Amino acid sequence: MSEPVPPCVILNEPQLAENIGAVARVMANFGLYDLRLVRPRDGWPQERAWASASGADWPLNEANVFDRIEDALADLKVVYATTARPRETMLPILTPREAAAELNRASHEGQTIGLLFGGERAGLETLDIALCHAIVTIPIDPKFRSLNLAQAVAVNAYEWRQTVLDRPPAIFREAPEPAVQEQMIGLFEHLESELETAGFFHPPEKKPAMVRNLRVALGRARFSDQEARTFRGVITALSKGRGRVLAKLAEKKRERGE
């Protein structure tokens, strides 16, 4: 199955060209490209939008500009309004995740889909929202509701892409393939014998518990083959290498007759 067509992004009366550019950038990050602008305050095009898009030029180059929000939504079948403060409407209220799941399903059915965002200051009017099929509310902390426009687009675009990718579920690589137990046991015994020599296990009656604790802690790392070999090298280096250095010092002292 091919990837579904992503939602278009409709910005209603956006104010700052920098924000439009930042929206284009984050759209490109998550695979969206259809940008529609309704009455951008400073007109269009605006150089500062391209400057802040960091190379995500194509949504800007292809952006369509509209005088009326109705025209911007005209060809869409499913449109959701994104707002932090849902007004008194009888529309369903969705989280960005629920919205992405619904949009994904609609797009797979061949429906044209879109996400509507209000301008930086005014947000969306109830009348604009009434043109939509649901409200998407980002779970903002009520203590600080001032969400940047591009961040609102980011959260929804991210949820869209995550939803599309989820269908085959995310790959979770936990750790390299672990070494066989034989190798780990060799490592444990090597360590314990060197520690025995170094007088680490005292009092002697505590040795079994100490050995067990060391094995549990190290075993949890699930060393790979290569890592297990490396740590045997570490043990050898620490015990023999340092030993050699000190023995050599002692020898020199002896030579000097100290």
Place this chain on the structure above:
Amino acid sequence: MSEPVPPCVILNEPQLAENIGAVARVMANFGLYDLRLVRPRDGWPQERAWASASGADWPLNEANVFDRIEDALADLKVVYATTARPRETMLPILTPREAAAELNRASHEGQTIGLLFGGERAGLETLDIALCHAIVTIPIDPKFRSLNLAQAVAVNAYEWRQTVLDRPPAIFREAPEPAVQEQMIGLFEHLESELETAGFFHPPEKKPAMVRNLRVALGRARFSDQEARTFRGVITALSKGRGRVLAKLAEKKRERGE
């Protein structure tokens, strides 16, 4: 049950003060507040950060600045590195959603948690990532990978908040409560310095990769406080103890006039 303490946000070598302000703003949007800056390029404080935070001043007012990434992570128990391009490390790779679930669980258990982000241009070095317990990868479209720093924080902060709102986690403990990073960093540095003395790191140009591999492999064990102390004892015993034994033998030989 009270809300879990949210993750702190660590920015490693951030370049633009505007981005730091935008990060503070989006942190406030999603209920985060502990901001840590490692070597901000233009110094700190920077007026432009406050200007671009749109009133989310408190993460900036309280921000802590560090010279070393190790110090910024010192008090944390669980740290994830956010990067779009996971390097060759053996760390688990999580989606922002999986990461939020894990962090939520850890925070409910009273563990200190954090999210590490690289600077705008350079991202994170492999050695920085080696101090973390997992990599969080935002599902960016490979056709346009240039994600704004504040957007990366936004996606993770949003997932944190959504996760916290969604459910108190099922607590199942796989391992003892991990030591703070300070202790693990102390353990790493102790081990590396003894290995240096023992001539383990050769050829010298391979040392960074060897150090990284040792840290990742040992970090995976998630040593508890007690275990971390034990392994420092192990290192001391192996390096000094063995030396003492050999020195004593040499001394005895000398006494016997051999």
